[in-house]
Amino acid sequence: MSMNVPFVDLPRRYRHLKPQILAGIETVLDSGNYIMGETVERFEKKMANYLGCRYVLAVANGTDALILALKVLGIGDGDEVIVPANSFIASAGAVAMVGAKPVFCDVDDDLNINPELISELITSKTKAIIPVHLTGRAANMKPIWAIAKQHGLYIIEDAAQAIGAKYHDKMVGNLGDMGCFSLHPLKNLSVYGDGGFISLNDEGLYNTLKLLRNHGLKDRDTCLQFGLNSRLDAIQSVIAEIGLEHLNEWTRRHRDIADMYRQGLREFAKVPEEGNGYYGVYHNFVLLTDQRDELQKKLATLGVETKIHYPIPLHLQPASESLGYQAGDFPRTELFAKQMMSLPIYPEMTDDEVHYVIASVQQCIQENNNARM
Ligand SMILES: *Cc1c(COP(=O)(O)O)cnc(C)c1O
Numbered sequence: 001m002s003m004n005v006p007f008v009d010l011p012r013r014y015r016h017l018k019p020q021i022l023a024g025i026e027t028v029l030d031s032g033n034y035i036m037g038e039t040v041e042r043f044e045k046k047m048a049n050y051l052g053c054r055y056v057l058a059v060a061n062g063t064d065a066l067i068l069a070l071k072v073l074g075i076g077d078g079d080e081v082i083v084p085a086n087s088f089i090a091s092a093g094a095v096a097m098v099g100a101k102p103v104f105c106d107v108d109d110d111l112n113i114n115p116e117l118i119s120e121l122i123t124s125k126t127k128a129i130i131p132v133h134l135t136g137r138a139a140n141m142k143p144i145w146a147i148a149k150q151h152g153l154y155i156i157e158d159a160a161q162a163i164g165a166k167y168h169d170k171m172v173g174n175l176g177d178m179g180c181f182s183l184h185p186l187k188n189l190s191v192y193g194d195g196g197f198i199s200l201n202d203e204g205l206y207n208t209l210k211l212l213r214n215h216g217l218k219d220r221d222t223c224l225q226f227g228l229n230s231r232l233d234a235i236q237s238v239i240a241e242i243g244l245e246h247l248n249e250w251t252r253r254h255r256d257i258a259d260m261y262r263q264g265l266r267e268f269a270k271v272p273e274e275g276n277g278y279y280g281v282y283h284n285f286v287l288l289t290d291q292r293d294e295l296q297k298k299l300a301t302l303g304v305e306t307k308i309h310y311p312i313p314l315h316l317q318p319a320s321e322s323l324g325y326q327a328g329d330f331p332r333t334e335l336f337a338k339q340m341m342s343l344p345i346y347p348e349m350t351d352d353e354v355h356y357v358i359a360s361v362q363q364c365i366q367e368n369n370n371a372r373m
Helices: 010-031 037-051 062-072 090-097 141-151 203-212 234-265 292-301 318-323 331-339 351-372
Strands: 055-059 080-084 101-105 126-129 154-158 178-182 196-200 285-288 340-343
Touching (some): 010 234, 037 055, 037 196, 037 234, 055 203, 062 090, 062 196, 062 203, 080 090, 090 318, 126 141, 141 154, 234 285, 234 351, 331 340
Parallel strands (some): 080 101, 080 126, 126 154
Antiparallel strands (some): 055 196, 285 340
């Protein structure tokens, strides 16, 4: 039996939520209040409550969340920020956009920043570390806390892929000075456009961030400090609020699918195992295999769509050229870029689809192995 399993299927989720979403949007349209306002404040409170932090500040997208977090800490020209070489572009782009220099760090087997390699990258210019909780698994924070403390560095979590993930029972977004989240349609909690937010506990930073996301305006007419227009639309915030009601159930489903993949594929490829103290949300389920390109092609012929997150490491991007890195600088990142393959994983996937993906991967790897013998 053949099936088509797309890598994502956003309309499927919409069909499940349609009446709730349309009613929510209608309330906003009727209210006449389309940007920020009460609706967005309500979302911020609920999200702060969910994450267990004092403040949540809604912004226009996850990249702005990172840019504003760096800005509010005074990071800019002449400063350095340590970023894993294996991440989405925005983790480094945000650093460059405030005028600072991204300093890349290789990753460990968990695909996240390798804390053992951080210390040697620290200079007198280093101001912060951005651990990315890639694929929805928390970075190894304990050693990062120790390094940050020892050198007086800020920790800005890039939690764009990891909402709901935990590290020793603490929610991500609470593991540093600020947590940066995205509500992009492809994230675990998503809206129908762009959106994002920052989590934090410091009142002073929160008050400044509130200014910075809205032109630095204290009131209608008075600008205290030049800022951005990085506000969240009320429509997107009402959609995020509805999603938040479903988030725990979606996370459980992500985790169940990850369990099925792990059990079915452990003997065929390297699968993400969950270490003690970790609670992953499996934004992506990433296999490691040295037959990646063949496997991906064969799976496509069987109707299973896969993606690569990410095929070009940050230090080898054309945009990084002036930073002076070269191939070979980060061996783990570069190896994983050739081995990583993300399987479809979303709460609306049926068990049949999950089993079909597993059987297809098994079949392709077996055929490949036989052909190699
Ligand atoms: C999605 C993502 C971002 C950026 O979020 P946007 O809302 O798309 O700006 C940043 N970092 C990581 C790791 C991401 O996956």
